[in-house]
Amino acid sequence: MTNHALFHTLHQLSRQLTNSLNEALKPFGLYSAQWSVLFVLHTKGSLTQKELSEYLFVEAPPMTRTIQRLVKQGFVRQIPGKDKREKYIQLTEEALKEFPKWEHAVSECNNDLLKKFPEDSQQELLKLQSVWLKQLL
Amino acid sequence: MTNHALFHTLHQLSRQLTNSLNEALKPFGLYSAQWSVLFVLHTKGSLTQKELSEYLFVEAPPMTRTIQRLVKQGFVRQIPGKDKREKYIQLTEEALKEFPKWEHAVSECNNDLLKKFPEDSQQELLKLQSVWLKQLL
DNA sequence: TTAAATTGTTTACCTAGGTAAATATATAGG
DNA sequence: CCTATATATTTACCTAGGTAAACAATTTAA
Numbered sequence: 582m583t584n585h586a587l588f589h590t591l592h593q594l595s596r597q598l599t600n601s602l603n604e605a606l607k608p609f610g611l612y613s614a615q616w617s618v619l620f621v622l623h624t625k626g627s628l629t630q631k632e633l634s635e636y637l638f639v640e641a642p643p644m645t646r647t648i649q650r651l652v653k654q655g656f657v658r659q660i661p662g663k664d665k666r667e668k669y670i671q672l673t674e675e676a677l678k679e680f681p682k683w684e685h686a687v688s689e690c691n692n693d694l695l696k697k698f699p700e701d702s703q704q705e706l707l708k709l710q711s712v713w714l715k716q717l718l
Numbered sequence: 719m720t721n722h723a724l725f726h727t728l729h730q731l732s733r734q735l736t737n738s739l740n741e742a743l744k745p746f747g748l749y750s751a752q753w754s755v756l757f758v759l760h761t762k763g764s765l766t767q768k769e770l771s772e773y774l775f776v777e778a779p780p781m782t783r784t785i786q787r788l789v790k791q792g793f794v795r796q797i798p799g800k801d802k803r804e805k806y807i808q809l810t811e812e813a814l815k816e817f818p819k820w821e822h823a824v825s826e827c828n829n830d831l832l833k834k835f836p837e838d839s840q841q842e843l844l845k846l847q848s849v850w851l852k853q854l855l
Numbered sequence: 856t857t858a859a860a861t862t863g864t865t866t867a868c869c870t871a872g873g874t875a876a877a878t879a880t881a882t883a884g885g
Numbered sequence: 886c887c888t889a890t891a892t893a894t895t896t897a898c899c900t901a902g903g904t905a906a907a908c909a910a911t912t913t914a915a
Binding site: 629649 | 862863865866867872873
Binding site for chain 1: 720721722723724725726727728729730731732733734735736738739754757775825828829831832834835839840841842843844846847848849850851853854855
């Protein structure tokens with residue numbers, strides 16, 4: 582019965598990585614969930630909250646909270662859509678200015694976490710995870 | 719830059735699995751973190767909270783909370799140690815009686831989550847995760 | 856055209872897990 | 886012995902993410 586170990590190590594890994602990312606983002610007053618939103622907005626441009634939560638596979642309420650924190654910090658704006666139920670979220674100039682620093686810190690953190698883990702193992706791991714995840718969703 | 723996808727899918731996977739486990743445990747009024755504690759106590763016998771949190775790589779405060787909920791539900795007892803700072807945690811008779819049902823439900827859930835994911839992929843995934851995790855800790 | 860159903864967001868409340876600081880007990884050193 | 890340090894647990898407070906239900910705007914149907 583290797584199942585238990587599989588779930589256990591996956592959960593542990595996820596927590597360790599999130600903790601490290603939070604540590605790396607601390608100097609900028611950001612947390613991992615905020616970073617994931619900022620990253621998506623930076624690559625995909627303005628999105629509605631619905632689109633954001635679907636893309637990140639997160640329910641609407643936590644997305645609302647994360648966005649409200651980003652608004653309060655001045656990194657994101659909520660623009661009412663033509664359909665007045667929806668709100669488009671976009672990065673502020675401040676966020677665009679700071680983004681490269683954040684990205685650099687996250688990148689350093691990730692490299693550090695992976696530096697002793699061979700490149701081909703990373704590839705293989707990503708492939709296995711992706712296949713499994715796709716089956717679950 | 720495959721790093722981002724690697725972290726992202728791992729995080730998603732972890733969340734999906736936890737959600738499924740919570741769903742499977744719902745009929746018994748249990749949550750995933752509680753189950754992890756019950757499982758460890760069942761396999762290793764009575765442990766102090768310190769030992770539990772070290773074994774599960776969880777900080778002391780969340781462990782206290784999880785245990786307090788289990789105490790309230792009558793599934794676990796706190797026994798003062800010879801060293802009066804520490805508390806040994808043990809399963810109650812009620813928990814021992816119910817355990818097989820819980821284990822069966824969790825097992826079914828796990829099998830269901832893995833049924834379309836080949837056995838050798840599972841092995842490979844576990845190996846990669848374990849290697850990486852060991853390097854991080 | 857108005858009533859009913861649907862959709863996007865928010866509010867309220869829950870578990871999970873983290874840090875910092877308080878508390879109580881044990882252990883060492885002077 | 887008594888003070889200082891170390892350790893186990895708890896408390897208070899934070900983010901992350903989940904469900905259920907409220908609310909407002911939109912769409913569908915009668």
